[in-house]
Amino acid sequence: MTPASSRAPEKSLQLTQVMEWSAGHLTPHEDSLAAEEPLEIRIGKMPLTVTMRTPGHDRELTAGFLLTEGIIEDGSQIASLNAYANSASGASNGVEVELRESEFDVSDLQRNFFAASSCGICGKASIEAIRRRGLGAPNPNFSFDAELLCELPDKLRSAQTVFSRTGGLHAAALFDGQGNLLAVREDIGRHNAVDKIIGWALLQGMLPLSNHVMLVSGRGGFEIVQKTLSTGIPVLASVSAPSSLAVRLAREFELTLVGFLRGRRFVLYSGASRIGTSVAG
Numbered sequence: 112m113t114p115a116s117s118r119a120p121e122k123s124l125q126l127t128q129v130m131e132w133s134a135g136h137l138t139p140h141e142d143s144l145a146a147e148e149p150l151e152i153r154i155g156k157m158p159l160t161v162t163m164r165t166p167g168h169d170r171e172l173t174a175g176f177l178l179t180e181g182i183i184e185d186g187s188q189i190a191s192l193n194a195y196a197n198s199a200s201g202a203s204n205g206v207e208v209e210l211r212e213s214e215f216d217v218s219d220l221q222r223n224f225f226a227a228s229s230c231g232i233c234g235k236a237s238i239e240a241i242r243r244r245g246l247g248a249p250n251p252n253f254s255f256d257a258e259l260l261c262e263l264p265d266k267l268r269s270a271q272t273v274f275s276r277t278g279g280l281h282a283a284a285l286f287d288g289q290g291n292l293l294a295v296r297e298d299i300g301r302h303n304a305v306d307k308i309i310g311w312a313l314l315q316g317m318l319p320l321s322n323h324v325m326l327v328s329g330r331g332g333f334e335i336v337q338k339t340l341s342t343g344i345p346v347l348a349s350v351s352a353p354s355s356l357a358v359r360l361a362r363e364f365e366l367t368l369v370g371f372l373r374g375r376r377f378v379l380y381s382g383a384s385r386i387g388t389s390v391a392g
Contacts (some may be wrong), residue, residue: 151205173206175310179338249345250321259290270295282328283308319343
């Protein structure tokens with residue numbers, strides 16, 4: 112199966128002149144940087160939030176954000192997603208959303224802070240404030256082979272087009288039950304990368320993702336687990352460590368949470384029954 116295009120979107124890279132020191136010598140050369148720019152999300156004409164992101168896949172980012180924040184429950188509630196440009200610069204820096212059959216008070220949802228790309232949970236009143244109502248346990252009958260799981264990081268790395276040039280982006284990848292790579296999204300913010308991949312699946316009409324695996328390049332934090340649960344994904348893997356709150360939430364909802372997925376080794380923090388492997392005595 113051919114994965115959704117992972118080609119670097121326009122403006123996701125910026126070139127700059129640098130000086131490199133090596134073995135006592137300075138050499139000028141051109142370097143690639145991961146772009147970081149603000150994106151404003153509006154519901155109608157009402158600003159909802161501003162997040163720092165890597166430009167590209169902004170409609171997917173917005174759709175994923177709306178779902179994982181509990182503003183919508185499925186893609187049918189999105190009537191339109193339209194990018195708009197800054198009148199001064201002409202750069203596309205916002206997405207305006209029109210919703211149908213969605214009951215909420217924009218003033219209750221509106222963020223009164225600037226959401227930094229490195230932090231999705233900062234500025235929220237409490238952990239309880241970001242727990243989405245209606246979260247349920249994912250598919251208990253899904254299983255995934257342990258050897259196949261070990262192959263996923265290499266598949267992700269080979270598809271990270273921007274990271275290969277900059278070394279400065281997080282990534283999220285979606286795989287089917289046979290380990291086929293369906294889509295990869297990169298972003299300066301790990302939460303944005305996850306929202307982009309979820310938004311892609313939402314706009315493709317694929318939810319719930321009851322027979323899929325998501326792999327993230329960074330750590331598996333609480334909000335990453337919460338976003339994963341909102342889609343029905345039964346297995347979340349990361350190449351780094353989860354947080355204590357992430358483990359607690361994963362165990363509460365019986366999500367399979369995998370950490371330190373490197374080489375032929377990984378750690379199962381919850382939901383071990385979904386991973387097809389024997390337990391050493």
